[in-house]
Amino acid sequence: MSHISLNETITIAFSVKDRHASAEWYQSMLGFAVIYHADEAGWSELQTNTTGVTIGLGEHTKPAPGNCVPVFGTDDLDTARHTLEQANVKFDGETDFVEGMVKTATFYDPDGNALMLAEDLTGGS
Template structure:
C-alpha cells in the first residue's frame, strides 16, 4: 500500500514567458483547450486531449526550458505532506496557498526531481 493516495489527475507544469501566447500556441498546434487564466497568480491551465491530464503554464521572466514539474491532485495536502515528511521526503519550503483557488507543496524524489501536490480549494468548480 502507498503512503499517500493522489487522485486521478495530473498537471504538467511548464515555465513560460507569456502564458496567453503559450496557451494560444498549445491550442492551435495541439488542440488543447484553455481552461482558465489566473492572472493574479501568474498561472494558466489547459486541458490536453488525455482525460485527467492538464498543462499548467507558470509565467516567469526567464523560464528554464526543459524544467517540467508533474503536479498531482490530492484531497488533503496537509495530511499527505505530514506522512511524506515523516518518511523523510524533502519539501521545498512551506505549503503555498492561493485562497479560494489552490494549495500546493513542492517536494523531491530521491534523485532531486521536483514534484508537486495540489489541493483544489475552488469547491469543485
C-alpha cells in the first residue's frame, strides 16, 4: 500500500477550558506566539519555535486530562481519507468542514490513539 501525502505542517491540538488563558500560559512559559484566535470556531493557534509545528487550543467545557491529538496537514484531505479507508483505518465520523477555514477528519492508529488530518482552506499553509 502506498502512503498518503502529507505536507510539512503539524499542529499539536489540546482540549482546554479557556483558550485565551492557555495561550497566555504558552506565551509566557514557552515563548510561543499567538497566530490567531478564532472565537467563532472555539479555536486558537500558536507558533512554536519549530518551523511547521503549531499548538492548537480547542475550547471545551470539560476537556479530557492528557488529551493531545497530533494534526497532520495535507493538501488533499479527501484523497488521503479515501486511501486510509481503503486500508481499513477507522475514522471518527464524517469529515468536519469550517467554511473558508479548515477541513478535518479524526482517525485512529491500531492502538486506538487519535490522529487527525487537516486541509487548510484559507489559501495559506
